[in-house]
Amino acid sequence: MLAVSFIILSVPMTSAWCADFMVPPGVDTNFSCYGCHSKKEITPWITMTWAVSMHAAKGVKCNDCHGNHDAGFDSPDFTAHPGPEKCAGCHPVRVKETMASKHGGAIKCTSCHPRHTFSLRVARDPAICETCHLNSAHVQGYGKSKMGVVYQVMGMGYSATCETCHMPDKNHNVNTTLDNKELMLKACNQCHSASFAGEVLKGGTFKAHW
Numbered sequence: 011m012l013a014v015s016f017i018i019l020s021v022p023m024t025s026a027w028c029a030d031f032m033v034p035p036g037v038d039t040n041f042s043c044y045g046c047h048s049k050k051e052i053t054p055w056i057t058m059t060w061a062v063s064m065h066a067a068k069g070v071k072c073n074d075c076h077g078n079h080d081a082g083f084d085s086p087d088f089t090a091h092p093g094p095e096k097c098a099g100c101h102p103v104r105v106k107e108t109m110a111s112k113h114g115g116a117i118k119c120t121s122c123h124p125r126h127t128f129s130l131r132v133a134r135d136p137a138i139c140e141t142c143h144l145n146s147a148h149v150q151g152y153g154k155s156k157m158g159v160v161y162q163v164m165g166m167g168y169s170a171t172c173e174t175c176h177m178p179d180k181n182h183n184v185n186t187t188l189d190n191k192e193l194m195l196k197a198c199n200q201c202h203s204a205s206f207a208g209e210v211l212k213g214g215t216f217k218a219h220w
Contacts, residue, residue, distance in 0.1 A: 033061050043072035060126040070100075094119050107182035117142070136161065139172045170201060 033039055039048070039061065048057040060066055075096055079088040089096065097119045098105040108114055121142070122133045132138055136152065143149045152158045152172075160169035176184045178197045187194040191211055198207035 031058050031061075034067070037061050037066045038069065038071075041071055041073075043076075047072075056126055063127045063129070065126075065128060104180075104182045111183040111185045112188075113182075113184060131166075134166065134171060134173050136172050174200065 039045075039057075044057050044061075047053045060072070065071075075092045076089050077085075077087045079085060081087060083090070094105050094109065101119075105119070108117075108119070120128075122138050123129065124132055124138075136149075136158070140149060140153075149172075153162075157169045161171060175194070175197045176187055178187060178193065178200075187197050195204070195207050195211055198210070202210075
């Protein structure tokens, strides 16, 4: 069932895709939010992107994040744009890590995991990091480096990405390797020899050595 969701996500979401959209097998759409918002004049794009998400595959529905607006859109039971505190209900460790990092207070979970697909594929792509860090000399250097070029040409799995170095073991506290030379060296050792990585990291600061 999950494999189906990922396959669908790889198809461009064009107007033709919307017109031909079919709910993935196993996804339950028999609830009021979907019935209303899937109508053309409401927000069909939202319901379609939710339907192909991991949330949908696991049975996480609209009201689990938004509550309901039966008592009105200004009701305390409804949240139009749920924040990290809502995500923490299911993902407490990752939210705690994020809030402890430089990202904490500066971004929301949806800054990297776009509504309503919450795609891991998008979150792991350096392009999503560029939406905030495009002017960084480090990020621009990565894009022009061998690592960056290999990634752009061959895709995920063939080269290091931002996540590889700054989120080892999926730890969402990006400060972990930024503030700890030994942990950064360990991240480099995933691909490079200790002697080479050590030379690059000499002096405790990172220097571009592409």
